[in-house]
Amino acid sequence: MIDTVPFLDLGRLHAELRHEFDAAWHDAVDSSGFIGGAAVERFEGDWAAYCGTRHCIGVSDGTAAIELALAALRIGPGDEVVVPANTFIATVEAVVKVGAVPVFVDVEPDTLLLDARAAAAAVTPRTRAIIAVHLYGQPCDMDALGALAERHGLALVEDAAQAHGATWRGRRAGSLGTIGCFSFYPGKNLGAFGDAGAVTTDDGALAAEIRSRANHGRPAGAAERCDVLDGNHRLDALQAAILGVKLRHLDRWNAARTGIVDRYRAELADAGVTFTTIRDGAASSHHLAIALVPDRDEVRRRLAAAGIATGIHYAIPCHRQPACADLVATARHAPEVPVVEASAGRLLSLPLFPQLTSVEVRRVIDALAAVLATMDPAITAAHAEARAAHATDRAA
Ligand SMILES: Cc1ncc(COP(=O)(O)O)c(C=O)c1O
Numbered sequence: 001m002i003d004t005v006p007f008l009d010l011g012r013l014h015a016e017l018r019h020e021f022d023a024a025w026h027d028a029v030d031s032s033g034f035i036g037g038a039a040v041e042r043f044e045g046d047w048a049a050y051c052g053t054r055h056c057i058g059v060s061d062g063t064a065a066i067e068l069a070l071a072a073l074r075i076g077p078g079d080e081v082v083v084p085a086n087t088f089i090a091t092v093e094a095v096v097k098v099g100a101v102p103v104f105v106d107v108e109p110d111t112l113l114l115d116a117r118a119a120a121a122a123v124t125p126r127t128r129a130i131i132a133v134h135l136y137g138q139p140c141d142m143d144a145l146g147a148l149a150e151r152h153g154l155a156l157v158e159d160a161a162q163a164h165g166a167t168w169r170g171r172r173a174g175s176l177g178t179i180g181c182f183s184f185y186p187g188k189n190l191g192a193f194g195d196a197g198a199v200t201t202d203d204g205a206l207a208a209e210i211r212s213r214a215n216h217g218r219p220a221g222a223a224e225r226c227d228v229l230d231g232n233h234r235l236d237a238l239q240a241a242i243l244g245v246k247l248r249h250l251d252r253w254n255a256a257r258t259g260i261v262d263r264y265r266a267e268l269a270d271a272g273v274t275f276t277t278i279r280d281g282a283a284s285s286h287h288l289a290i291a292l293v294p295d296r297d298e299v300r301r302r303l304a305a306a307g308i309a310t311g312i313h314y315a316i317p318c319h320r321q322p323a324c325a326d327l328v329a330t331a332r333h334a335p336e337v338p339v340v341e342a343s344a345g346r347l348l349s350l351p352l353f354p355q356l357t358s359v360e361v362r363r364v365i366d367a368l369a370a371v372l373a374t375m376d377p378a379i380t381a382a383h384a385e386a387r388a389a390h391a392t393d394r395a396a
Helices: 010-015 018-031 038-051 062-072 090-097 116-122 142-152 204-213 237-247 250-267 296-305 322-330 338-344 358-373 377-395
Strands: 055-059 080-084 101-105 127-133 155-159 179-183 197-201 289-292 347-350
Touching: 010 018, 018 038, 018 237, 038 055, 038 197, 038 237, 055 062, 055 204, 062 090, 062 155, 062 179, 062 197, 062 204, 080 090, 090 101, 090 127, 101 116, 101 322, 116 142, 127 142, 142 155, 197 204, 250 289, 250 358, 296 347, 296 358
Parallel strands: 080 101, 080 127, 127 155, 155 179
Antiparallel strands: 055 197, 179 197, 289 347
16 A cells, blocks of 8 residues: 555644644633634734734634625625636635625636736626635736726725735735635635634724624624624634644745745646746745646546545636526626636646655656656647647737
């Protein structure tokens, strides 16, 4: 039996910090403050400082973060929100939950991130917001999207669920739009011991509204009053304490991820693998290492046989999900997302986490190169052609 190179091993990450976690757990038990309180306030302050925003509101999860952001922006029935078709379905769920209509647009062929030109073409008098999903860890082109939002008076919401610590022109994700939304799902670059999330913003009124909505509509300093019926989307104190411990290591972990991805890129460059491009001005948090390969499912099967675990992000584009069938059927135009359509079957996420060893990285590189070397040349050539065509489209 060969050892498997895991796609993600949180056990290794957590083993490093066991004593720090034990201390956080004991503090929580000693204080008996499980909801709100000092641990949550401390983490909110630390996360706002890290992202470079005036405010941070800890919330229950990343989906709630986006939903609360849209609700606080007063986006609802009759409104349209531009979303990339290549994202985790939560981005879409949040739009639908507030009663608005998600409008699916295409992504750039080289980064696979929301295409600002496609977003501009999708804007109508009903559009109220654009959700810039910093997918895989790379910030979107926030210059182009910021200008578009400004031109049409739209909110620019960042879905930064995969972009903890990523930067655009030196500024951190979460501080680049009207509101930043984070998930601290355990497998994220900064992950809790359960579900958790946060919203970041410089806008005090939006922050107050989100804080109130996340806590049964109760405004600050008036625990008996309910201003808005929303629900409970609070961050637990224990999760906040764990996140506070991990935050101290985030930059070091992100640097380790960058080193691994750099090796994948350099050492697989001639093997027929295409990697998403990192735009000038962007620094990715490298949440995922996305390779585009020919005959992805076959490559994945062969890698698994060689003991290499991989993932797919995302196999079914949002507009193709069964849950979105009605949305697409009733849309004014069918989604025009050729890049998303063409790339979905070729996406492969390679093992990536800070504690992946150099020997394991070597095994991934050698195994993938070996698998691709034995693929049918016709399939490999078709893959190369498809990539070249998309690159040309973007340059045009
Ligand atoms: C891009 C993106 N948006 C939103 C979410 C939703 O976050 P959560 O799972 O914490 O609700 C995730 C997390 O999986 C994500 O990757």
